[in-house]
Amino acid sequence: MKKRILAILFLTATLYSCKDFLNLKPEYQISDQGFYQNQNDFETALVGVYSTFRGLYSSSNILYMSELTTDNTEIQWSSPSADEMQMDQNGVTATNAFARAVWNSCLYTISQSTNILNRIDAVNFDQTTKNRIKGEAQFLRAFSYFYMVRLFGNVPITNETFSSPAQVAAADLTLRPKEDVYKLILSDLTSAETLLPATLVADKTRASQMTVKALLGKVYLTQQSYDLAATKLKEVIDSKQYSLVADYKTLSTNGNTNLAETILEVDYLSGQTAGNGQTLGNNYSTLFTPAITSMAIFPGNSQGAGRIVPTLDLTKAYETGDARKAVSVNDSVLLIGGKKSYSRYGLKFVDFKAVDPGDGSISFTILRYADLLLMYAEVLNEQGKAADALPYINQVRQRAKLPALAGLAQADLRLALERERRVEFLYEGHRWFDLIRTGRAQTVLNAHYASQKLNFSVQDFELLFPIPQAEIDLNPKLKQNNGY
Template identity: 25%
Template sequence: MKITKFLMFSLGMLVLVGCEDELDLTNPNSMTAVEYWSNEEQAIAGVNAAYTNLLNDGYYMRMTPALTDGRADDFKADSPWPDLGQVSNFTILPTSGPITWMWETYYQQVFRTNQVLANVPDIDMDQDVKDRVLGQAYFLRGLAYFHLAINYQRVPLILTPAQGAEDYYQPTASEEELWSQIVSDFSSAQGLLPVDYASVSGPDRGQLGRATKGAATGFLGKTYLYMEEWSSAAAEFRKLIEGPELNNYSLLDNYADNFSPFTENNAESLFEVQFATPDQVGGTVKNYGGDPQNAWMQVSSVGHTYAQDGFGYSDFLPTRWIYNEYNEEETRSDNVDPRLLVSIASYEPEANSTTVYGGVEWPHAPDAIYPRKYTHDGYGFETESQGGVELSGINYRLMRYSDVLLMYAEALNEMGQTQEAYQYINQVRNRANLPDLEEVKPNLSQEEMRDQIAHERALELSMESIRFHDIVRWGWLYDDEKLALLRERDSEFETWRPGKEYLPIPQSELDVNPNAEPNSAN
């Protein structure tokens, strides 16, 4: 089963008591932080509360995917909401609500994991359960700082709960300090977490959705990749591919199963956010943000945000470039790449794709294209969110095994082992029934392989909150030739300026924290 609703929100009733005498007020109906943290049940509830942030609007409920995909060359804004368009064309202001929501929910997760890491070690409880609780807290804190680093560049680094007023105004850390801490957190998580929860002993036995050793290893490898520490990245990915302890991941036969509500937490998924509909777990209040409450839903808004006209908001559209990229190469059976119609809704009579949402005849212009990935289109549903609005229960997959294979190939190529990289790319291509890369592009140089890996990642991982950060870490925005290509693919890049690849530090944070510094986007 998934982590239950009760556990996810069980820490929402904690009250933090003020430090000054005049603010030293205690709610008699709630337990204070000082009184909490005394037993195993509370330790587990504490880390469960840190998972809750992943369901928040600023995180994977909507804004983290939307504001990431919108900045890439495979997606463009098509929304009446100005903030979405301004993020997509790199003109967003630091007063924007959505970028502030992202910032707030990442730091809420930091706050909650810091509480766990500071208090759980002193609790008298089963050591294995304690290790798993701490491992999850390290993982979730590493994940929060990873998102802060790739979205905001330089941020305050807070590692302990505040003890006094002076602790509320932490200075901005250097990028080196930030990335070093992310490595430390994922490394600590890797050492404490189990391979899975099927065979553990304790109240978390059999619960899906919790961070595992594999998830920590994957994100540790990805962190090293972002840091361009290629050999370290390759070493972590190799653990997931060759084992012996962690080689329990594999590609699914059907690419579409990676985005279906019916095949969640599968063999290809290293970590995913557990969304659920109200009829599954209850809830009457949308989980848009603020302090969690027991009435919160656990729904995702991504499906409705991306769904095509007539079925959702259609706030974004695929670019014509990514559509053409899918059509660049035919399969071994002379068909279109099967990932096209999983990722993009388009009118394709030759591919027998002329309907949407359970049989509705194509209702758009013949040349119109819309996002399909992470919507309910293609999975037997007649509507988006079962006729509701922003009520998706589709889990968001943060890392898939195909991503691991392609990142491993990239690390090998950067280490000069270009020929060795072919076999890992081929595993991803073969699932799409594409010919082996050696057949169509033998003996690629290192530079040519870089471009090929970028192409393979675009097709496999489009619209999964990955593409834009790939573009940034590859340095394409500061390469005149690559920047020209980006502008040709997506006119939103015309208004990009140096430093604007990051979201600005929210003005509200700069106003209240005198030690916080603006970043290159402010």
């Protein structure tokens, strides 16, 4: 069953990924008379929404924007593309392909979710099922807007279902203030919270009530609404539906699906293809490992691409005795013939059993319980409750075989949480957002560049990415972010 679902997901993603957002083509329009007629139609449409949303991770575009832009990772490959170099040097232009891909993936998800939500109440079928579909669609729409508002700032908002280019042209697709975007995000999530089941969903590629609460907590934290964040995060913790796994390594190696710590994940299958011949695996094993032709770490001695590899600074960020380091990064590559060569590379989410490194089967974790614990510690600390926050960061440190922290004042605990999140969530797409949320991006990243004697830096306007120029060309109502 899972293979069939993944195949449907990939086919749907392929269908939508070829189209510019709101550039409607008659052959891809869905007729009200021919679809959205029964429960099965809405279930199929929801699978399509998940497919588009998972494209953020399957393509690794979100990792280029949230990891390669930071002090966590860098390009090792000798011939990177201009778009990759822009991400690595925080010099992103409005024509950057990765930024446009993320913009489009989010807006595709938003558009598909809106299609479901605008039609579902007109069709009669089981109310419990209908509520679940609505809740999941609202969750995916909110999560997509959450990515967009943090990356691009002001973005378009629409709750319309378009069936013609004329309707698109007449619609208000100007950039809306980020405050309005957050209102929509919170409206969707608070509604989804009431519609989704409170019981744990076994398939953690789908959202349940606690998934929504976890995201609500992150949204409130980002808005510095600490009281509201504390309430939602504590509800997830008190539900006891999740717990830390004993061995950190199991979170990002083969067989890591539906773990006790996982709140939301994306699953992959290696050696499987959709009807168009495209793989159902991921490309993390290629991106995170060196571009060395004589490398002998994969079956068949395949080489990596060296596009998103750990910085030396990151490898030094682990405390002595941190059990996470040995299962997250390495600097010794086995070569054909048995010798080893110095080269830094990632271990998390790398499928060392894959014959093709571009076809990995390891699941990617979007939300997990350790994130909840560290967010809750951050919230308590910002409320002036540093002593109360320490047990939550210490749970994560205990799993990493590190000593408990004690007696830290608020400012010191802020830095401790920053360091803890950096090594705990390497390659999980958190670093850029963490630094932006805490107002530390320029201080941390510019110090990193200076230490490397690099002549570039993050300027004020670069805390937001540019609106893709191709989207402005398609929709002149969009206006470019300042500085670009």
